[in-house]
Amino acid sequence: MLEKLGLNPISDIIKNKSIQNFLFLATIQSSNILISIISMPLLIQGIGVDQFGLVNLALSVIVLLNVLVGFGYNLSAPREVAVNQMDKTALSHLLSNVFSTKILLAGLATFLILIGVFGLNLFKEYSLILVYSVLLLFSEATLPLWFFQGMEKMKLVSIANIFSKLLFLMGIVLFIHSPELSKWVNFMMGFSGLLINLFLLAYIHTFLQIQFYRPQFSSIWASLKENVLFFFSNLASYISINGGLIILSFYAAAETLGMYSLAERVVMVLRLFPSLIVQAIFPNASKLYKTDEQSFYRFLRLVYIRVLLFGVLIATSVYLAAPWIIRVLSRSDLSESVRYLQLLSPLLFLSCLNIPNITMMLVADLKQLLFKASWMMCLYMIIVSSVLTYLYQGNGLCFSILSTEIVAYIICMVLLYRRNRKLFHGFYS
Structure with missing residues (x-):
């Protein structure tokens, strides 16, 4: 049956x-x-x-x-x-x-x-x-x-x-x-x-x-x-994803760092999900890419749709449950942490957008392309985070981190299109 x-x-x-x-x-x-x-x-x-x-x-x-x-x-x-x-x-x-x-x-x-x-x-x-x-x-x-x-x-x-x-x-x-x-x-x-x-x-x-x-x-x-x-790709990715707290330390007091850290800890734990997906599917995706490209594209699309749906569900849940999450974790009502967590809640969904681009770069051994994309994303994050954090402190940092994920997705799509159009059209067309 x-x-x-x-x-x-x-x-x-x-x-x-x-x-x-x-x-x-x-x-x-x-x-x-x-x-x-x-x-x-x-x-x-x-x-x-x-x-x-x-x-x-x-x-x-x-x-x-x-x-x-x-x-x-x-x-x-x-x-x-x-x-x-x-x-x-x-x-x-x-x-x-x-x-x-x-x-x-x-x-x-x-x-x-x-x-x-x-x-x-x-x-x-x-x-x-x-x-x-x-x-x-x-x-x-x-x-x-x-x-x-x-x-x-x-x-x-x-x-x-x-x-x-x-x-x-x-x-x-x-x-x-x-x-x-x-x-x-x-x-x-x-x-x-x-x-x-x-x-x-x-x-x-x-x-x-x-x-x-x-x-x-x-x-x-x-x-x-x-x-x-x-190494340099991983370094750039880390700075883009986790460097915000270090930037915030130049402009904010220890208490603000603590408030932001609490919200960031929750979101960044969830942020591990996309990399977990890439690591899990990478061996099978590599085999399919070498033996049957059409099966590879179908497999990647199926994973992508399911991951995006999961990302929407979790992001919405985190936004709605933010006051309760902060209360449980800190055993007190920290309104500033709640605000940071709600602002950062779409991050899981946005970070899932780039899963197919990263996977295609890895299976096609496009290390130089991944390197270039990572450092372009890193440079954008450092500049925008420094400016917005200076102007709006924690709130500005939240907006800069969200925008970095969107820009990273666009950068990877453009580079992939310019470098390997067959791979790009195979997935997106």
């Missing part, structure tokens, strides 16, 4: 690799969302709104530097792992080189922070919080998510992520009870992540029989050169 209706049994759907990737990635993001929601009221009650804003500001700086630590390996390394799934020697060299590179980059990022804090006297309001946050850099460096993605064994890493977040939450409940302890918040997040990552590496070595070799510096240098465009 199901076959006659053109539907697949649930068991067949779950066995689909794209669905499995999405489900396990969704599990990771869902646990992040849940722990973030639970931890926000605990942190606000424990350290206050102003310190909460500074903790988030320090976290924004760390996540920016984590783009350097990742250096595009989240896009290139899973493909290399997938190609060499059955070759343990190749996997051992790949794992050793990638982890060695990321740890060296984490050390470089830590050095830059220390120079900025103690040498240049930067980050004055939150310098101590930022120094204690550097453990997050090494947590990112040792995260083997890319390896498990390539091996198509996402179940273990999704469970490990949940344990990491629960460990962090337990640390907040037990130890964070006053503003003076705010410097330990990001430290505990980094410690819990690093601890779980070490267990995952032990599993990779013991049960998957992957060896850790001395790094090959020629291979490291070659991979860095190959990933440089991915």
Whole structure:
């Protein structure tokens, strides 16, 4: 009966690799969302709104530097792992080189922070919080998510992520009870992540029989050169999406930062949804693009329609429920945070608009086009956000972030049309 209706049994759907990737990635993001929601009221009650804003500001700086630590390996390394799934020697060299590179980059990022804090006297309001946050850099460096993605064994890493977040939450409940302890918040997040990552590496070595070799510096240098465009694209995307809080810190007081951070945390968690979709469909989309372009376009259109409908539903729900969401998270009525959340609520829908453009650029290996689009979007965001934030503070920043998503969609469409009209017309016509 199901076959006659053109539907697949649930068991067949779950066995689909794209669905499995999405489900396990969704599990990771869902646990992040849940722990973030639970931890926000605990942190606000424990350290206050102003310190909460500074903790988030320090976290924004760390996540920016984590783009350097990742250096595009989240896009290139899973493909290399997938190609060499059955070759343990190749996997051992790949794992050793990638982890060695990321740890060296984490050390470089830590050095830059220390120079900025103690040498240049930067980050004055939150310098101590930022120094204690550097453990997050090494947590990112040792995260083997890319390896498990390539091996198509996402179940273990999704469970490990949940344990990491629960460990962090337990640390907040037990130890964070006053503003003076705010410097330990990001430290505990980094410690819990690093601890779980070490267990995952032990599993990779013991049960998957992957060896850790001395790094090959020629291979490291070659991979860095190959990933440089991915790195700069990721850097530009991060600045465009998450750089608003840093810009706001130049014009607003700590309390305003806290109010905005609360609303931004909710929206940016939802903002992860489009990238989650792209990661989930990318392997299957790549295969379809190489074997049957028409099936690729049909597949992408079907995903796009469903994602847009979901985006409209969630954006509307967030707008209507904004007062309740802020009240639950902060245990108080913060009208300024409610206003920011309502202004930012369309962001999930707007960020979904660009999913087909990004997917087409990735499957067609248009790295230079993605690089160009990312930096054009970044430049627009920095200029417009700086002007509007200076004039209207938090409200201006909200409008600039929304407009950045619209401009990014237009930029990608125009560049794709000019560079690869066959690909453009194949999807949009």
